[in-house]
Amino acid sequence: MGRWGIIEEEWRKGPWTVEEDKLLIDYVNLHGEGRWNSVARLAGLKRNGKSCRLRWVNYLRPDLKRGQITPYEERIILELHAIWGNRWSTIARSLPGRTDNEIKNYWRTHFKKKVKKSSIDNSKKTKVHFLKRQQFQQQQQLNRQIDMKKMMSLFEENENKVPSHVPKQNMTILYQNNTFHEQEQGGFFYSMINGYANYVPLPEASSNEDIMWDIGLWNLDDFNVNL
C-alpha cells in the first residue's frame, strides 16, 4: 500500500472520502468551527482534530473562492510577499476566499525560482509604496464610515423621495467618486446628495481592478450594504 490510505494508530489518514466530508460539514453546521478534537467523538470521524481543521479550512469552507488565481490576485500576492515574505496566512487575509495553502502553493510553483536578488532590491520600494497606499486607504475608510452613518440617516429621512418603482431589495449602496450611490440592478445610479435622491446615468467603469482599489481591497464588504 502506498503513502495514503494507511491506518496509523487509531486515526485515518490520506484523501478524504465524500462520506467523511459530509460528516465534517454536518458537524460544523451543528457545532460551528473549532473544538476540532471533538469531531472524532461527536461526528464519528476517525480523523484527528488537525486533519479535520485542515480539511474544513482549505477545502470545505463555503466561502472559498474556487478557480484559478486571477492576474489581479497574482499582483497582490507578489506585492504582499515582497513585504511579508512567507507569511502566507497574513497574505491570505488580503485575498478573500483564498487559503494560505493555496497562495503558498501558487507562489512556490510560479515564483520561487524567479525571485532572485532583484526582488530584494525592489522590496524596499514596494514596501514604502504599499505603506503609503495603506495609510491613504485607512484614512479613506475612516471617512467612508463616517459618511456612511450620515448617509444612512439621510436616507432614512428622505426615503420617500426615492421613486416608488425602485424595489428596495434590489438596490445596493456603492461608494464612488466620494459619493454614496444607490444602484438599481440593471444600470442607473440613484445618488443621495443633500438628502435628495438623484437619478444619474451609470458611469463607465475603466476596469474591475480600478474599482477594487478605489473602494479598498481589504474591506470590500463594508461598502456594499444591502438595503
Added chain:
DNA sequence: AAAGTGTCCAACCGCCGCAAC
C-alpha cells in the same frame, strides 16, 4: 509513443504560542 519535466493541489509533519489546569 515513451520518457522527462513542470504544474497543481491536497494533505502531512514539526514547531510554536497560548490558554487552561
Added chain:
DNA sequence: GGTTGCGGCGGTTGGACACTT
C-alpha cells in the same frame, strides 16, 4: 511556574495530470 492540549502556521511531500522533448 511547569505541563499539557489545542489550534495555527509554514515547510514539505507525492500523486495526478499536462506539456515538452
